[in-house]
Amino acid sequence: MTTNQLVEEIKNKKSFLCIGLDVDLNKIPEHLLKEEDPIFAFNKAIIDATHHLCVAYKPNTAFYEAYGLKGWKALGKTINYLNENHPEIFTIADAKRGDIGNTSTMYAKAFFEDLAFDSVTVAPYMGKDSVEPFLAFENKHTILLALTSNQGAFDFQTKTIEGKEVYKQVLETSKTWTNSENLMYVVGATKAEYLADIRNIIPNSFLLVPGVGAQGGNLQDVCKYGMNDSVGLLINSSRGIIYASKETDFAQAAAQKSEELQKEMAEILNAASL
Numbered sequence: 001m002t003t004n005q006l007v008e009e010i011k012n013k014k015s016f017l018c019i020g021l022d023v024d025l026n027k028i029p030e031h032l033l034k035e036e037d038p039i040f041a042f043n044k045a046i047i048d049a050t051h052h053l054c055v056a057y058k059p060n061t062a063f064y065e066a067y068g069l070k071g072w073k074a075l076g077k078t079i080n081y082l083n084e085n086h087p088e089i090f091t092i093a094d095a096k097r098g099d100i101g102n103t104s105t106m107y108a109k110a111f112f113e114d115l116a117f118d119s120v121t122v123a124p125y126m127g128k129d130s131v132e133p134f135l136a137f138e139n140k141h142t143i144l145l146a147l148t149s150n151q152g153a154f155d156f157q158t159k160t161i162e163g164k165e166v167y168k169q170v171l172e173t174s175k176t177w178t179n180s181e182n183l184m185y186v187v188g189a190t191k192a193e194y195l196a197d198i199r200n201i202i203p204n205s206f207l208l209v210p211g212v213g214a215q216g217g218n219l220q221d222v223c224k225y226g227m228n229d230s231v232g233l234l235i236n237s238s239r240g241i242i243y244a245s246k247e248t249d250f251a252q253a254a255a256q257k258s259e260e261l262q263k264e265m266a267e268i269l270n271a272a273s274l
């Protein structure tokens with residue numbers, strides 16, 4: 001999917017919501033555990049109930065890898081279900097990969113070709129030759145961790161080296177890489193006060209913003225400092241949506257939480273004439 005198609009979808013749906021499909025078998029409704037594939041059954045119900053309210057889904061691969069082969073199969077069924085039924089929805093494999101070049105190429109093939117995701121999250125720590133193999137894939141997007149939502153972000157990312165914070169160096173250096181137009185960036189909703197500085201460096205790039213909901217990030221603050229002329233934001237909420245209820249009404253409860261966020265987003269878009 002191109003970024004123009006993503007922007008169109010945001011404008012059509014008046015939403016820049018990304019729903020995180022982080023399936024934990026200890027948290028899903030008990031009746032689903034009797035299904036042959038409880039993880040996929042849960043995801044399908046959530047997608048069927050929420051697809052009109054969001055523009056992206058983000059399964060975090062950890063929640064599938066933890067269940068071994070059956071988890072990986074459920075991830076495959078989920079991305080196939082999305083691509084077959086909702087090809088207009090942007091898909092993100094939150095896998096936080098990155099390795100020496102030939103290994104990164106295999107990671108990129110796994111997520112862009114075999115699983116056919118639109119994007120994958122990648123850690124910048126190993127530098128240019130670990131990220132460029134992902135960027136080589138046309139109409140696929142590499143979402144680089146810039147300033148993450150967790151407390152540990154302050155251990156390295158905000159530290160100053162040679163007069164500049166590491167996360168700013170990640171943003172500036174990554175812009176010089178081949179096919180850098182295929183980059184997006186992760187910035188945590190809990191770090192909204194950094195967004196003005198971030199937008200000075202990367203005014204046009206899309207930002208994936210996790211941390212609204214369970215982690216306490218604020219949607220209004222993120223939009224105030226992070227939105228650009230093309231919206232430029234995908235706001236993720238996982239637990240706050242998919243675990244809104246543990247009863248048989250879980251999908252409707254997820255839709256209700258999604259709608260609350262979507263309505264707030266529609267108001268923000270209208271106020272910005274977008």
Ligand SMILES: O=c1ccn([C@@H]2O[C@H](COP(=O)(O)O)[C@@H](O)[C@H]2O)c(=O)[nH]1
Binds near residue numbers: 022147149150186237
């Ligand atoms: O900086 C980051 C990067 C990734 N994440 C991931 O996003 C979701 C957030 O889930 P919630 O339940 O809405 O808190 C999850 O998959 C994280 O691994 C992040 O939170 N922060």
